[in-house]
Amino acid sequence: MTNPDSASQIRSLAIERLVGDSGEAAQVIGAGRTMAENAVPLLQKRLAGELGAPVTVDLRAVEVSRVTDARSHVGDTFAMTVVASPASSDTMTLVIDAPAIAVMVCALFGGDPDLPVSPIERPLSQIETDVSTLVFQEVAQALNNAGRRPLEPRLPLPRAMSGMEAKRYVLRDGAAVRIVFGISTPTDTGTVAVMIPQRILLGTDASADSPATNSDWRARFSEEVMRSTVALEATMPLARLTLGELSNFEAGQIIEFEETAQSRAQLSARNKTLFVCEFGKLGQNYTVRIKHPYDAGQDFIDGLVRG
Structure with a gap:
């Protein structure tokens, strides 16, 4: 069986089993910002090659978030896609808001960049969804080349979702870094937000120089995780009975x-x-004293022996 040497090891083991580890906020943001800043000129160049009018790309925000919050910063009209890679089925979750879609459609089809674009306050059309997919493709490829290790998104990306399909899509929860790019013309601006799970980001962190760094990450947990609460349950085995014996139980029977x-x-x-x-008792209260971490394999073997 595994026997941790200290209380800190036991605490880390319990948290990892319950929620998985996540990095300290400052270090996660630093890793995300490095990737995002490297991606901005790449994205600017890629979009310039696709558009008939210039748009400006800038970095608006890098913050710690959760994957399930990807849609919480946009209104009712937006497009979204989830990008897979060899490492994960949700390596990136990308969301583009209505103003950014309007800017891109106008730029792509030769609209005057000095005139305001009409806001989109209705369900997206086929063309607007296709333009969103194009933007997601360019953002994903820019981020793929922005880290020390590539994210390796599977191309072509899935077609962008919108409307009820995007709102009802179930996102897998987990600690993430949220990167927000601004896409602007002289008169209008919108955003494209990218959620990258921390477990993916830490594997592509440009500052990760040694195995010791990765080991250090695994030993750290964010304040958010440390503040979360869980309900504990203590159970104690009663007896091993046959199904026949169990079927004969009656109310009031003592086991x-x-x-x-x-x-x-x-x-x-x-x-x-x-x-x-x-299991024990201290004064008037029942107690349990931790002996060692649970080992499923050993428990299975012990069950065979007792059987």
């Missing part, structure tokens, strides 16, 4: 604990067993 049951209590949270404990 005896096994002789070793008190030392085999299990502490769980979110339906995940974390530790093996010893």
Whole structure:
């Protein structure tokens, strides 16, 4: 069985099993900003090659967020896509708002950049969705080449979603970095936001120079995770019975604990067993004392032996 050497190791093990690790906010933002700043000139160049009129690309924000918040910063009209890679099915989640779509459609089809574009306050048309897909393609490829290691998005990207399809799409939750690019003409501006899970970002961090750095990341957890609460459940095995014996149970029947049951209590949270404990009592209160982390493999073997 695994026996951590310190309370900090036990704490890290419990948190990792429950929610997965995430980096410290300042370091995650630093890694995301490095990637985003490298991507801006690449994206500017790529869009210039596609458009009939110039647009300006700038970096608006880099912040710690969650993947499920990807749609929370846009109105009712937007387009979205989720990009897969060999590392993950959701390496990037990209969302473009209505003003940015209007800017891109106007620029792509030769609109006057000095005149305001008409705002989009209706469901997106086929052409507007296709233009959104084009923008996502350029953003993904710019970010792919902006880190020390490529993100390797699977190309071509999935066609952009909009309307109820985009609003109902289920996003897998997880700690992420949110990168917001501005797309502007002299009269209008909009945004394209990219959510990259921290587990993906840390593998492409341009400042990751050694295995020691990656090991350090795994040992750190964000304040958000440390403040989260979970409900603990302690269970204790009763007895091993046949189905026939179980079917004969009646109301009021007393069931005896096994002789070793008190030392085999299990502490769980979110339906995940974390530790093996010893059941006891302190004054008027019942207690459990942590003995060691739960080992599913060893528990299976012990079950065969007891059987």
